[in-house]
Amino acid sequence: MGVFFLRKKTSYPRQKNLNLNLIILRMKNKYLVINKKGKICEPGVYIASKECSSDMKVLIRREVLGEQWEPEDKSDYIKIANMLGFSWEENSQIGFVNYNYKADLIKRLVEGYARNLVKDIGFPIYEVKGSNYFDLKHPVVKAYAGLFGDRLFKSDGMVMSYDASYPQFNLASKMSLKESDFPFAHFSISDCYRNEQSGECMLLYRNRRFFMPDIHPYFKDVKQAWKWYPKVEAQLKKSFKLAGRGYLNIAKISSEENWDEYKDEIGNLAIGNNKAILVDIKIGEEEKYWIVDIDYGVIDKFEQFREIGCIQIDVGNARRLGIKYDSDKYSVIMHSAIPGGIERYIYMLVDNYENFPIDFRPVQLRIIPVSEKYVDFALSIVDANPDLRIDIDDRAESVSKRIKMAYKEGVGNLLIVGEKELKDNSYLEVINEIRENLNIKVPFIPIGWPVLVSKRI
CATH class of the missing domain: 3.40.50.800 (Anticodon-binding domain)
Structure with a gap:
């Protein structure tokens, strides 16, 4: 008798005949690449270099050129997800997931993993739980809801929670904070609701209801946020390693001014991780509450970039929601979800099922x-x-x-x-x-x- 290890190897081809005549300015976005050594170059130059991986080529073609194509091999992720107990709820709208006993166990395991990862960052973690239903008559709720537009679930002047940000920020605004309290973080695993278009819903990856292990570290200033960035990032990197996946980064910068101010910090990330970063600089857009928003994702078997987690540095919401310290100073907030949205992390595992x-x-x-x-x-x-x-x-x-x-x-x-x-x-x-x-x-x-x-x- 013996032992059987159930592993099924799959592979998928990469699109060939790359168009190297790449543009770096498209739809008010300016695209650059920071290579592994921290050098800034145009995407067209980088994609032709020996350093550029096959996944990075796909990322540039999709994000910069906007190219569309169908992969030669079809993904069987729906079949695998169903086998593991994940399916659309038949008695609801599209976008709401049904978890059978196996799927619920997987979900709880990932949630427990999320809790253990954030504990290792190094600053105090306060796990909290807030409401997911808010009154738009409240001026602060209305102001925060205004950031997300039509993707909110609204009914009779009420709004469902888009993520755990507002409940956590509301708690932070009631604290009597002083400079020595920083850094610390709020953490919660919350059910969140986004009114995705029915045609955009994708089992596990893009749901209308999902669970988010939101962590919001608070810092006294941007400099302190950048200092702690690698320690937050380290936990995300561990989760990709456990999944057997190499990750890609897209660094979204809210303005050219912020690019000029923080490009050295982003370059240091590329050097420290020995990993190129695609930079997406927003040009001529209205002012955002964040200065940088760095996505961590993978190229899946559909040959699409899928964001799994992100780290964002927010300089606007503390002022909007009244999160102060020493009476008159506003904190800086970092947004992240470690190891990413619960269902999105599971999607990444399913997409690479041979290494589940x-x-x-x-x-x-x-x-x-x-x-x-x-x-x-x-x-x-x-x-x-x-x-x-x-x-x-x-x-x-x-x-x-x-x-x-x-x-x-x-x-x-x-x-x-x-x-x-x-x-x-x-x-x-x-x-x-x-x-x-x-x-x-x-x-x-x-x-x-x-x-x-x-x-x-």
Whole structure:
């Protein structure tokens, strides 16, 4: 008997025949690239260089040139998401997700991972919970809601929470703060609502209701925000590494003046991470509340850039909402979601399903006894390893059929047990290998459904 590791390799081709006659000015945006050494260059120059990765080429073609094409291979992410228990809610509008028992477990695991990541940043974290329903008659609510326009869910003068910003900022505005209190952060995992167009909704990636692990660190000034930026970013980078994904950056700059002032800080990020950054400078637009907004994302199997998380430095909302210290000074706020929106992070895992981390598998190991005689032995393995999610397929089917069923259910690993395993304890190698691949920042949550597959409804 033996061990089966369920991994399916997939690949997808890159579009060839790149058009190198790139423009750097499009739709009031000026595009530049900061390369790995911190040198600023035009996208057309960078895309032709040996340093430019295939994913970066796709990013430039999509974002700078606005090119559109269909990849040669189709993504099967919908099929995988459905297998893991994520689907659109049939009794609601498009954009509202239904989470079955497996999907809900994955969601809770990612939420726990988010909590553990933010704890490691290094400043005090205050986890809070606010309302998600606000009265637009309140002038501060109205002012903040005005930032998001038609994407808000509104009804009878009330508005659903777009993200956790306003509830957290409202709490911060009531604090008696002094300079020595900085930095600190508010954190919450909240249900958020955005009135996405039905044609733009995309299961897991773009939903009308979703869960956001919003963290808002507060700083005394912009200089302090930049000082702490790498420590916040480090937690995002860890989450991409666990997902087995390399990330790309788009640094959106709110004005040419802010580009001139902060290009050295952005260049230092490129050098420190040994990673090129696509820069998107807004030209001639109305003043924004943020100075920089840096996206962290991936190129998925649709060959599209998908933002998973971001870090934004906000110099406007403290004044708008009255977040002061020492009576008359306004704080600077950083916006981020670590490891990104909960569903968006799961989308990234599903898109790269062949490397789906064992930490987030609803079932980390399925034991298949070769006959009913070995079910008790399988149960003893489960009892001896309460810190792993293990189930047992005791159904009266052939071993080969149960292996196929496990693959279709998204089980992490398989262990076939019979007389050999009973006598020599060789199964321990499998248990140890699973443990060696676990990430200590992902909390353990046991399965709540029956261990014996035959007992499930």
